[in-house]
Amino acid sequence: MADTTLVGAAPTHPTTAQIAAAIREERARRGKRAALLKHIFLIITSLVMIYPLIWMLASSLKPDNQIFGNLGLWPSELRWENYTAGWNAMAVSFTRFFLNSTFVTVLSVIGNVISCSFAAYAFARLEFSGKNIWFALMMMTLMIPYHVVLIPQYILFLKAGWVDSYLPLIVPRFLAGDAFFIFLMVQFFRQLPRDLDEAAMIDGCNPFKIYWAIILPLSVPAMATAAIFSFIWTWEDFLGPLVYLNDMRDYTVPLALRSFIAQDSVSAYGQLFAMSVLSIVPIVIFFIIFQRLIIRGIAMSGLK
Amino acid sequence: MNKFIRRNLAGYTFLLPWLIGFFALAVGPIVSSLYLSFTDYDAVAAPSWIGLENYEFMVKDRRFWKALSVTFSFVVISVPAKLVFALAVAMILDRGVRAIGWYRALFYLPSILGGSIAVAVLWRQLFENDGLVNTLLGVVGVDGPNWLSDPRYSLTTLIVLAVWQFGSPMLIFLAGLRAIPQELYEAAEIDAAGKFRRFFAITLPLLAPVIFFNLVLQMIEAFKSFSGAFVISGGKGAPLDSLLFFTVYLYNEAFSYFRMGYASALAWVLLLIIAVFTAVAFWTSKYWVHYENERS
Numbered sequence: 001m002a003d004t005t006l007v008g009a010a011p012t013h014p015t016t017a018q019i020a021a022a023i024r025e026e027r028a029r030r031g032k033r034a035a036l037l038k039h040i041f042l043i044i045t046s047l048v049m050i051y052p053l054i055w056m057l058a059s060s061l062k063p064d065n066q067i068f069g070n071l072g073l074w075p076s077e078l079r080w081e082n083y084t085a086g087w088n089a090m091a092v093s094f095t096r097f098f099l100n101s102t103f104v105t106v107l108s109v110i111g112n113v114i115s116c117s118f119a120a121y122a123f124a125r126l127e128f129s130g131k132n133i134w135f136a137l138m139m140m141t142l143m144i145p146y147h148v149v150l151i152p153q154y155i156l157f158l159k160a161g162w163v164d165s166y167l168p169l170i171v172p173r174f175l176a177g178d179a180f181f182i183f184l185m186v187q188f189f190r191q192l193p194r195d196l197d198e199a200a201m202i203d204g205c206n207p208f209k210i211y212w213a214i215i216l217p218l219s220v221p222a223m224a225t226a227a228i229f230s231f232i233w234t235w236e237d238f239l240g241p242l243v244y245l246n247d248m249r250d251y252t253v254p255l256a257l258r259s260f261i262a263q264d265s266v267s268a269y270g271q272l273f274a275m276s277v278l279s280i281v282p283i284v285i286f287f288i289i290f291q292r293l294i295i296r297g298i299a300m301s302g303l304k
Numbered sequence: 305m306n307k308f309i310r311r312n313l314a315g316y317t318f319l320l321p322w323l324i325g326f327f328a329l330a331v332g333p334i335v336s337s338l339y340l341s342f343t344d345y346d347a348v349a350a351p352s353w354i355g356l357e358n359y360e361f362m363v364k365d366r367r368f369w370k371a372l373s374v375t376f377s378f379v380v381i382s383v384p385a386k387l388v389f390a391l392a393v394a395m396i397l398d399r400g401v402r403a404i405g406w407y408r409a410l411f412y413l414p415s416i417l418g419g420s421i422a423v424a425v426l427w428r429q430l431f432e433n434d435g436l437v438n439t440l441l442g443v444v445g446v447d448g449p450n451w452l453s454d455p456r457y458s459l460t461t462l463i464v465l466a467v468w469q470f471g472s473p474m475l476i477f478l479a480g481l482r483a484i485p486q487e488l489y490e491a492a493e494i495d496a497a498g499k500f501r502r503f504f505a506i507t508l509p510l511l512a513p514v515i516f517f518n519l520v521l522q523m524i525e526a527f528k529s530f531s532g533a534f535v536i537s538g539g540k541g542a543p544l545d546s547l548l549f550f551t552v553y554l555y556n557e558a559f560s561y562f563r564m565g566y567a568s569a570l571a572w573v574l575l576l577i578i579a580v581f582t583a584v585a586f587w588t589s590k591y592w593v594h595y596e597n598e599r600s
Contacts, residue, residue, distance in 0.1 A: 035401070035402075038396055038401055039401070039402075041396065042396065042397070042401070042407050045393065045411075046407060046410045046411065049410060049411060049413075049414060049468065050410060050413070052426060052427075052430055052436070052468075053413075053414075053417070053426075055426075055430075055436055056422075056426045059429075067429075068429075068432065068434040068435060068439075115321040115322065115325075116322075118318045118319070118320075118321055118322070119318065119319055119321065119322035121318050122315050122316075122318035122319040122322075123319075126311070126314055126315040126318065127311055127315065128311055128312045128314070128315025128316060128319075129312055131315065134319065134323075137326065138322070138326070141326070141330050143524060143578065143579070143582065144330065144334070144575065145524075145527065145528045145551075145571075145574055145575065145578060146528070147528070147530075147551050147554050147555075147571055147574060148333075148334060148337060148571040148572070148574060148575045149329065149330060149333035149334060149337065150558070150571070151333075151337055151340065151558050151564055151567055151568050151571060152332065152333035152334075152336040152337050152340065152568075153329060153333050154347075154558075154559075155336075155347060155564070156328075156332075156333070158347065172325060172329050174321065175321050175322065175324050175325025175328070175329060176321050176322035176325050177325050177329055182322070206314070207314040207318070208314075211318070232416060233419075235420075236419045236420040236421070238419075238421055238530075238531040238534075239530055239531065239555075243559060253421075254420065254421035254422075254531075255421075257421045257422060257425060258421055258425075258535060260425075261425060261428070261535070262539075269429065272425065273425075273426075273429075276421075276422035276425050276426060277422070279420065279421070279422045280417055280420055280422045280423075283416060283417060283420070284413075284417075287409075287413060287416055291409050294412075294416070295408060295409070295412065295475055298412075298472055298475045298476060
């Protein structure tokens, strides 16, 4: 609208350059206003998004009677005791839970990266009979809900005497159980130039050598992305530990948190929040450090 | 011949861990879960064949229908709400926003934390009777309901939790928006097409494959969601089964009551529901999703 009045209102015929300049100016003005509105919207939305997390952090430092019915974030006094008391609030200390979680997570990440990169290398770079069928089947496993295989897997591990150990949580990770990571790595391996393999082949390298000396070193970003996601998901995993671990000394952090609420539903909210905050600290740290890789990983696996 | 063997040997060697896992942890369990669904089994005594009894029981099982309706309501409301929100924010972030990296990271953070028990615990406290949400509502003069113990409102808390995690579809939308050629918008603007026209004539059709991808992915995720509902409903689907997600019901049948046969039947129904929903999405996609390369 503004553009046409500007042009129409000019008494003498303006040059094209003048019209263009006028349009550009008007656009810039409108652009600025739009940009300001956008920023206001975005800032409000981010605050709403992040507020619950900040509230959790603030509540973890408050005396219990100031947590509810209270919008203010700043506690009247900082209760660091919530952290020390919460750490030892249960029969087993959180030291143990954090060590358990770390153990399961580290081994799961290693297993995932090794086994999934093996499968991905086969799918992306090797020729063998039946490859396309296997690939299609692999993609179909992405759709299967864990709940469907859970019961037979449980019975299998029960018969093997693995229940109440970490084996049911770790061994499947060494068998490329997570098709998402295979898919992510296949996408990445396919982008690497084929000439490399061929040149290496001519130089007498076998497929194992090519995987180890060429593909892996060039795929650090893909491996890192898989490792990060695998870390986050394993750290947060709840259903697996819930089914397989019954002894509190074996609990991972999420299981411990859940018994914290079950055990003490009345008071000690400050301690509960303190432990909740600590449980997500590793993830937040990872997220801050590897933000770029994580965000690229989502776009890559989702689209290409 | 020698070369053929060598090739296959290399291929299958690398594939071996996956193959073992595929048969031992996916195919085997799916097949035996089908078998178990026709048995009465408590994980201790040997399973005894009872034919269709589990399925016959299911048809008359009020909790089964309740679980189904709770899960459907959750999927049907939370998925579209999440996608609309994700697309809206992605479009705002798409071009020329300063500090886009910051916003992107902030919006994505809940998606990464959303599955954690810490957030489920936090959510329970947010919607507590005198929790943050009701305190905020009180400020604007609304007397908030008792979110967690009133079955009319309890599902809302989980829908809000799901929408809060709009970050990952948002990132995928952002990548999709980047792929739309700018010239199309410029040409449309010269033809005096307004904002809405441009959105419906350019953005939506060109983004259709991405919308479709997000829809299928989020739908499957929503059907599978468990830990939030489990923790917020106290592990049982309370109050009055209003949070009895299908997965929660299945878990309880299997691991609280050790009715493994019935739980296997439930698992198969869940698998079929997800398969049917995905198939329907793919089938209808012929009519609304067109891929770049098929038009040339």
